[in-house]
Amino acid sequence: MQALTNRAKDVSRKPMSFMESLYLPAIFKGMAITFSHIFKKNPTISYPEQKRPFSPVFRGLHVLNRDEEGRENCTACGLCAVACPAEAITMEAAERLPGEESLYREEKYAAKYEINMLRCIFCGLCEEACPKDAIYLSETFVPASFTRKSFIYGKPDLLIPNPKTDPEGYEKARGKAEPTTASAASPN
Amino acid sequence: MSEQPLFKVTIDNITIEVPAGTTILNAARKIGGDVAPPAMCYYSKLQGSGGKCRTCLVEVSKGSEKDPRPMPKLVASCRTTVMDGMEVKNITSPKVLDARAGVVEFLLLNHPLDCPVCDQAGECHLQDLSYEHGKEGTRYEFQRRTFKKHNIGPYIQLHMTRCILCYRCVFVADQLTAKREHGILDRGDHSEIATMIEKSLESDFIGNVIDVCPVGALTDKTFRFKNRVWFLKPMDAHRDCPTCSGKVTLWNRGDEVFRVTARKDEWGEVENTEDGKPAWICNTCRFEKKQTSDWVIEGPRMISRQSVISQGHYAGNIGMHKPNETFSAVHGGRQPKLMMDIHTASEVNKPNIELSLINGPAHSTDFNSKKD
Numbered sequence: 059m060q061a062l063t064n065r066a067k068d069v070s071r072k073p074m075s076f077m078e079s080l081y082l083p084a085i086f087k088g089m090a091i092t093f094s095h096i097f098k099k100n101p102t103i104s105y106p107e108q109k110r111p112f113s114p115v116f117r118g119l120h121v122l123n124r125d126e127e128g129r130e131n132c133t134a135c136g137l138c139a140v141a142c143p144a145e146a147i148t149m150e151a152a153e154r155l156p157g158e159e160s161l162y163r164e165e166k167y168a169a170k171y172e173i174n175m176l177r178c179i180f181c182g183l184c185e186e187a188c189p190k191d192a193i194y195l196s197e198t199f200v201p202a203s204f205t206r207k208s209f210i211y212g213k214p215d216l217l218i219p220n221p222k223t224d225p226e227g228y229e230k231a232r233g234k235a236e237p238t239t240a241s242a243a244s245p246n
Numbered sequence: 247m248s249e250q251p252l253f254k255v256t257i258d259n260i261t262i263e264v265p266a267g268t269t270i271l272n273a274a275r276k277i278g279g280d281v282a283p284p285a286m287c288y289y290s291k292l293q294g295s296g297g298k299c300r301t302c303l304v305e306v307s308k309g310s311e312k313d314p315r316p317m318p319k320l321v322a323s324c325r326t327t328v329m330d331g332m333e334v335k336n337i338t339s340p341k342v343l344d345a346r347a348g349v350v351e352f353l354l355l356n357h358p359l360d361c362p363v364c365d366q367a368g369e370c371h372l373q374d375l376s377y378e379h380g381k382e383g384t385r386y387e388f389q390r391r392t393f394k395k396h397n398i399g400p401y402i403q404l405h406m407t408r409c410i411l412c413y414r415c416v417f418v419a420d421q422l423t424a425k426r427e428h429g430i431l432d433r434g435d436h437s438e439i440a441t442m443i444e445k446s447l448e449s450d451f452i453g454n455v456i457d458v459c460p461v462g463a464l465t466d467k468t469f470r471f472k473n474r475v476w477f478l479k480p481m482d483a484h485r486d487c488p489t490c491s492g493k494v495t496l497w498n499r500g501d502e503v504f505r506v507t508a509r510k511d512e513w514g515e516v517e518n519t520e521d522g523k524p525a526w527i528c529n530t531c532r533f534e535k536k537q538t539s540d541w542v543i544e545g546p547r548m549i550s551r552q553s554v555i556s557q558g559h560y561a562g563n564i565g566m567h568k569p570n571e572t573f574s575a576v577h578g579g580r581q582p583k584l585m586m587d588i589h590t591a592s593e594v595n596k597p598n599i600e601l602s603l604i605n606g607p608a609h610s611t612d613f614n615s616k617k618d
Contacts, residue, residue, distance in 0.1 A: 133362045133363050134471070135361070135362030135363070135367070135474070136473075136474035136476070136477060137362070139477070140474070140476055140477075140554070140557060148592070148594040148595065149594065150594050150595070150601065150608070150613075151471045151472070151473075151607075151608070152471060152607065152608040152609055152610055152612070152613070153470065153471050153606075153607035153608065153609055155609050155610060155611070158610065164360075164362075164363055165363060166363045166471050166607075169608065169610060169613055170593045170594045170613070171594075172592055172593060172594050189361075189362050190362060206585055206586040206591070207586060207590065207591040210588075210591040210592055212593050213593075
């Protein structure tokens with residue numbers, strides 16, 4: 059068979075020389091490399107006290123967005139669910155009743171909206187499919203947990219805090235104040 | 247019929263022989279595929295339909311064998327009959343494609359484009375038309391026209407803003423029902439489909455206006471917001487119905503019947519039964535038989551592979567065949583140990599809430615645990 063590259067080397071089957079059969083020179087050479095790392099900069103950080111900045115395009119935990127008046131954007135159109143390659147998203151739609159206009163932006167809304175984080179692969183296709191700017195992948199991890207149940211994220215877990223009643227929570231969830239690799243590179 | 251002379255007509259360089267009196271549109275549909283012009287208002291099963299939407303415009307580059315002059319303007323193919331030796335250009339004519347893009351822009355002038363909310367999305371002819379023939383964007387800068395809401399009964403939901411005034415539903419009401427109660431009021435861009443004095447439409451076959459509506463102006467209120475069509479399984483089914491043919495398509499989710507419609511052919515029109523009559527279905531079949539036990543299921547309905555409805559129905563394996571559980575047979579009768587029953591954690595598809603049995607759209611009151 060023809061080799062794809064010329065970098066393959068044949069394995070040497072020669073018997074070892076005396077110096078090689080002592081093994082000691084090779085061991086010291088290896089240990090020297092190991093110990094030299096004591097004097098190098100430590101690449102690990104102590105999470106969670108210290109956090110690495112995310113890339114601005116990082117795709118983490120989903121949030122369901124609200125508009126500036128605190129109404130939910132989602133109309134349960136199902137495009138995120140149909141775009142989802144892992145089939146992680148399910149929903150049930152309902153019609154807005156008179157008097158619920160301050161809760162939902164349009165006459166149809168998602169009464170139930172669930173993302174199975176065990177299935178989700180964080181590809182961001184739901185965000186891309188959404189015609190209503192309703193779902194975003196934020197710059198946070200999905201927290202670890204000991205039970206499977208806690209990975210079924212419903213609407214209370216996903217909805218962004220209401221900007222009318224909880225402006226600080228809303229700003230925090232938007233994550234605009236968090237440093238990213240882009241802002242670290244260009245300070246503005 | 248056999249005495250009628252056959253006319254030779256060439257559409258997009260494909261020659262076909264059709265009986266005299268056939269329209270260009272029907273001749274093109276015999277060829278099929280992309281050659282057939284789109285039609286929003288023409289409906290072959292309704293007399294007098296067509297000639298309103300102008301999406302089926304074609305160019306006639308040669309009038310006939312005897313008079314080979316081309317027709318001066320683009321003609322509506324649903325209303326123009328073929329002549330012997332006629333040559334027609336549909337997708338091969340840049341003039342037609344340009345005119346059609348203009349027609350789509352006009353149809354969408356006042357259309358609210360609320361597809362994410364609309365129940366017709368996924369099987370909407372206007373959606374297909376604008377994707378295939380329209381241009382991106384509109385030049386319209388004014389407020390879109392809106393209407394006062396009409397309630398036309400417990401079964402049919404009317405969204406007048408989505409209407410393109412194709413008149414198909416008017417023909418259905420005229421030709422299928424004993425007493426026509428709805429029609430077009432007013433003129434010009436004020437014209438709207440409505441009932442004169444807030445009447446409920448309760449005639450036995452009035453539900454067929456839902457099937458003929460090419461857009462989401464008339465939709466099934468019993469299915470309203472229940473699910474998106476592309477998450478449902480279309481199944482052919484029939485039942486012994488005293489008033490209609492009883493041949494329908496069920497739109498299932500699991501074993502729940504979410505919606506019942508007539509069977510539609512590749513042109514989006516109601517299929518014929520064996521005796522050659524269109525298989526219109528009655529209101530009882532459409533709105534009241536929402537149990538699987540009401541129906542004899544024939545098998546999965548074949549949906550075009552290009553349609554969004556067939557997404558997830560891998561290799562046409564849509565049907566009532568549940569996969570055989572082989573686990574316990576292989577493991578000596580032992581049942582698989584589930585890590586988690588999804589219903590213990592999930593709020594969606596709760597076994598005790600049957601959406602398909604709620605009349606009309608679900609509301610926040612229909613879900614046990616109210617959120618927010």
